[in-house]
Amino acid sequence: xxxxxxxxxxxxxxxxxxxxxxxxxxxxxxxxxxxxxxxxxxxxxxxxxxxxxxxxxxxxxxxxxxxxxxxxxxxxxxxxxxxxxxxxxxxxxxxxxxxxxxxxxxxxxxxxxxxxxxxxxxxxxxxxxxxxxxxxxxxxxxxxxxxxxxxxxxxxxxxxxxxxxxxxxxxxxxxxxxxxxxxxxxxxxxxxxxxxxxxxxxxxxxxxxxxxxxxxxxxxxxxxxxxxxxxxxxxxxxxxxxxxxxxxxxxxxxxxxxxxxxxxxxxxxxxxxxxxxxxxxxxxxxxxx
Amino acid sequence: xxxxxxxxxxxxxxxxxxxxxxxxxxxxxxxxxxxxxxxxxxxxxxxxxxxxxxxxxxxxxxxxxxxxxxxxxxxxxxxxxxxxxxxxxxxxxxxxxxxxxxxxxxxxxxxxxxxxxxxxxxxxxxxxxxxxxxxxxxxxxxxxxxxxxxxxxxxxxxxxxxxxxxxxxxxxxxxxxxxxxxxxxxxxxxxxxxxxxxxxxxxxxxxxxxxxxxxxxxxxxxxxxxxxxxxxxxxxxxxxxxxxxxxxxxxx
Numbered sequence: 001x002x003x004x005x006x007x008x009x010x011x012x013x014x015x016x017x018x019x020x021x022x023x024x025x026x027x028x029x030x031x032x033x034x035x036x037x038x039x040x041x042x043x044x045x046x047x048x049x050x051x052x053x054x055x056x057x058x059x060x061x062x063x064x065x066x067x068x069x070x071x072x073x074x075x076x077x078x079x080x081x082x083x084x085x086x087x088x089x090x091x092x093x094x095x096x097x098x099x100x101x102x103x104x105x106x107x108x109x110x111x112x113x114x115x116x117x118x119x120x121x122x123x124x125x126x127x128x129x130x131x132x133x134x135x136x137x138x139x140x141x142x143x144x145x146x147x148x149x150x151x152x153x154x155x156x157x158x159x160x161x162x163x164x165x166x167x168x169x170x171x172x173x174x175x176x177x178x179x180x181x182x183x184x185x186x187x188x189x190x191x192x193x194x195x196x197x198x199x200x201x202x203x204x205x206x207x208x209x210x211x212x213x214x215x216x217x218x219x220x221x222x223x224x225x226x227x228x229x230x231x232x233x234x235x236x237x238x239x240x241x242x243x244x245x246x247x248x249x250x251x252x253x254x255x256x257x258x259x260x261x262x263x264x265x266x267x268x269x270x271x272x273x274x275x276x277x278x279x280x281x282x283x284x285x286x287x288x289x
Numbered sequence: 290x291x292x293x294x295x296x297x298x299x300x301x302x303x304x305x306x307x308x309x310x311x312x313x314x315x316x317x318x319x320x321x322x323x324x325x326x327x328x329x330x331x332x333x334x335x336x337x338x339x340x341x342x343x344x345x346x347x348x349x350x351x352x353x354x355x356x357x358x359x360x361x362x363x364x365x366x367x368x369x370x371x372x373x374x375x376x377x378x379x380x381x382x383x384x385x386x387x388x389x390x391x392x393x394x395x396x397x398x399x400x401x402x403x404x405x406x407x408x409x410x411x412x413x414x415x416x417x418x419x420x421x422x423x424x425x426x427x428x429x430x431x432x433x434x435x436x437x438x439x440x441x442x443x444x445x446x447x448x449x450x451x452x453x454x455x456x457x458x459x460x461x462x463x464x465x466x467x468x469x470x471x472x473x474x475x476x477x478x479x480x481x482x483x484x485x486x487x488x489x490x491x492x493x494x495x496x497x498x499x500x501x502x503x504x505x506x507x508x509x510x511x512x513x514x515x516x517x518x519x520x521x522x523x524x525x526x527x528x529x530x531x532x533x534x535x536x537x538x539x540x541x
Contacts, residue, residue, distance in 0.1 A: 180374070182370050182372070182374035183374060183376055185342075185344050185362065185368070185370075185374070186368070186370065186374050186375075186376070186435075187376075187387070187391070188343075188344075188361070188362040188363075189342060189362040189363070189364065189366070189367065189368045189388075189436075190364055190387055190388030190391060190392075190435070190439065191363060191364040191388055191391055191392040191439070192387075192391045193391070196391045200376075200387075200391070201376065204376070204378045205378075207378075279378075280419075281377050281378045281419050281420075281421060282377075282378075284419060284421045284422060285377065285421045
């Protein structure tokens with residue numbers, strides 16, 4: 001998969017050189033962007049005068065130019081458009097809401113999941129309620145959220161917390177239930193208290209599942225922030241998305257969507273990095289299998 | 290210190306089709322004695338060990354350790370599990386000091402001891418290794434070290450070498466003989482390997498299944514200190530013949 005130019009620099013066949021490794025990564029990178037690139041090219045070519053589908057959508061070059069202005073434009077005293085130099089603000093507002101809502105969901109979901117998974121009493125007390133409430137989609141929580149918090153930041157945070165909470169609590173519960181019986185026995189034999197067992201055995205043993213929950217929860221968090229900003233808050237990527245649609249700025253709509261995708265991807269990547277670091281023992285285990 | 294006593298102990302696993310794993314077992318282990326429970330799988334030997342460890346409750350009878358009834362697991366009875374059951378996210382050192390740490394013992398008290406024990410089991414160069422990076426035999430050395438570091442009054446070993454290859458098993462048996470001959474802790478050792486039982490134990494209790502009972506107790510009078518060379522002696526083979534006859538008889 002390495003590029004042909006890097007092959008020539010091969011010194012010894014046994015050990016891949018730095019150039020070879022770099023070439024291999026480059027090759028994989030090229031492979032990954034081939035599909036989006038093809039779509040972009042087709043999209044661009046199918047347009048006429050910067051418009052596709054009879055004027056409903058702009059071509060990529062127009063989206064790119066709109067984004068440049070949105071991101072780096074300097075609003076003058078006469079600027080009326082809200083899409084000049086405000087991109088970073090929109091990102092900041094949305095990302096902060098996701099961070100707050102997701103953080104809250106982790107703080108509540110992980111301890112609760114550990115307790116539900118560990119204690120039968122807690123499971124029979126709390127688990128049914130969670131299972132009944134879970135099918136209520138986050139969009140259905142919007143009226144209550146607005147009624148309680150009004151058009152405020154916390155309305156969005158509330159929705160994100162609810163959305164991210166379920167996958168986190170459910171996966172944590174699963175992880176805490178699946179702990180190897182002999183790990184618990186070994187810890188008890190060594191004099192561990194119930195608290196020690198929860199903190200030093202059940203929690204680390206559940207971490208692989210917890211990370212699964214975190215990744216799903218974060219994805220739902222991004223959905224929730226867009227939905228709530230479209231309806232209940234007057235800032236952020238979701239607000240811009242809906243507002244731009246109303247004024248017919250489809251170039252901004254598409255630039256906004258790409259931004260959401262980019263930051264959703266980046267935050268997921270951050271969690272995956274964290275997981276790789278925290279679960280080093282697990283990675284080695286899998287590699288050995 | 291380290292005496293185990295079972296009086297009329299039964300263990301029935303419930304449900305609609307109840308299974309009697311142990312049926313009115315009387316059994317004693319004296320202070321400093323090495324006793325092997327020998328029998329086929331399903332004879333209740335691991336159940337007996339789990340009861341002594343406090344992992345499971347008995348259905349009937351009395352079970353005491355140093356004249357106090359056993360109600361729960363504790364560091365006075367160090368358990369060595371069949372698959373070592375180390376905590377995979379902790380390295381060798383962290384696994385070994387887990388017990389003293391959760392018991393909130395003084396570091397200066399247990400750290401030199403942990404280093405010493407890891408040296409004895411030949412792992413002084415592996416403190417930082419994760420369990421997954423070790424071989425099966427090395428993992429079990431950690432399992433033994435983690436039990437010994439708590440200075441238990443009894444060591445309960447549940448087929449600890451059963452999952453190892455023949456050669457590793459021999460070296461582990463040699464290691465255990467060496468360590469035990471120094472420490473003289475009470476040991477309850479569960480195995481299905483006749484050679485292993487004869488080599489290690491002062492006394493072998495042969496168990497049969499359905500229902501689980503101890504059918505015969507055989508003192509092994511081979512002189513101490515023993516080594517793996519004893520495995521080929523004439524006297525060893527005499528015991529082996531005796532036990533094989535006993536176990537064949539028990540299967541009818």
